[in-house]
Amino acid sequence: MSDLEEQLIVGFGDIVDRLVATPFGTAAVLRKGKGGPAKLRYTWMRVYDDARKFYGRPLTLLAAESLIDRVSRGDYVLIVTNSHEMDGPPGAAAMARSLVVGLGAIPVIVTDYVEGTKFEKAVPQSCIGAQLIPVSDPEELRGSIWTPYTVLVHRWPEMTVAEAEEAAGRLMDDYAPKAVITVEAVSCNKAGINHGALGGPRNSGDPEEPFVRFNEIIFAAKERGVLTIATGDNGNECGFATIEGILKEHHEFCNDCGCPCGEGIISAAGADIVIPANSSNWACYGIGACLARLLERPEVLHDEYTHNRILLNCANVGIPDGATAMCTPTTDGASHKACVSLVGMLGETVRMSMVELVRESR
Ligand SMILES: [Zn+2]
Numbered sequence: 001m002s003d004l005e006e007q008l009i010v011g012f013g014d015i016v017d018r019l020v021a022t023p024f025g026t027a028a029v030l031r032k033g034k035g036g037p038a039k040l041r042y043t044w045m046r047v048y049d050d051a052r053k054f055y056g057r058p059l060t061l062l063a064a065e066s067l068i069d070r071v072s073r074g075d076y077v078l079i080v081t082n083s084h085e086m087d088g089p090p091g092a093a094a095m096a097r098s099l100v101v102g103l104g105a106i107p108v109i110v111t112d113y114v115e116g117t118k119f120e121k122a123v124p125q126s127c128i129g130a131q132l133i134p135v136s137d138p139e140e141l142r143g144s145i146w147t148p149y150t151v152l153v154h155r156w157p158e159m160t161v162a163e164a165e166e167a168a169g170r171l172m173d174d175y176a177p178k179a180v181i182t183v184e185a186v187s188c189n190k191a192g193i194n195h196g197a198l199g200g201p202r203n204s205g206d207p208e209e210p211f212v213r214f215n216e217i218i219f220a221a222k223e224r225g226v227l228t229i230a231t232g233d234n235g236n237e238c239g240f241a242t243i244e245g246i247l248k249e250h251h252e253f254c255n256d257c258g259c260p261c262g263e264g265i266i267s268a269a270g271a272d273i274v275i276p277a278n279s280s281n282w283a284c285y286g287i288g289a290c291l292a293r294l295l296e297r298p299e300v301l302h303d304e305y306t307h308n309r310i311l312l313n314c315a316n317v318g319i320p321d322g323a324t325a326m327c328t329p330t331t332d333g334a335s336h337k338a339c340v341s342l343v344g345m346l347g348e349t350v351r352m353s354m355v356e357l358v359r360e361s362r
Contacts (some may be wrong), residue, residue, distance in 0.1 A: 024338040048277070060290045075106065080182045086315060138152055183231050195236050231280040
């Protein structure tokens, strides 16, 4: 690659990173009703800045380059996400689509839900919005003209630590994934305690307690040398231990969770590449944009109309926005228009980076 090409691609990656790490507007989120504790988003922009320095390359670009490097047609990629809020399922679905359209990969979305509840529909409906066909039987992933756009939804139930370790090992053996991508998969800290964005605890810390445990998937992947990518917006998301120092410097709850465990909210698992973005969903759209640019195929990133459908499909099964607790087609308080506009801007960024602006002279 020539110097100019390298500068163009790094510049492109930085633009995408900044788009997905920058909130629209300045609204604080008041957690416990009017007058409650305000959560500002600016500290998180500083976390992004320091993570960018730590990696020495745009984060969404680094993730896309690593995926292209490792993942070939027909390879499995695990996408790990929650099924109970608007930040997670839409990003996982869009990520799955970019991997299918861009790399011919086979996505397996690993997600927690209780069968028979509305949460069971969050990931499948988001996938349908993203033009993919969700299936629950691995047999439906290959072998017919009806399978190239299928995506497996794999339930990840509450488990003890030992059960989660075994289940994670089985996932690795069954699919031999070439990459694991976590999308707003909130997980336990070093003390085995799971925390919300403003502290915790949500579990007892007893390894025998059945609980949704995602860290074991990253541990199993790393043991086998599988590429791991984490997206998040708070530090309690699975994979964020890699930037622990940065998180502790800027984020009060990463330092002090306010609960008796005293360990802070940071996930105990450390992914190879960590992307702190305005929301985990947005980081996925950023990776999709970088895949589109590197593959020189703009259609690898979904468009605004598809994005509208993804968000509506997820919200319409009754999934709440994590910031407002209303079931709106929004993400962490970022409005519907902001989310759709972001995808529009990413798409134009891809297209504008693939043209030459030629000023002719006579
Ligand atoms: Zn704690």
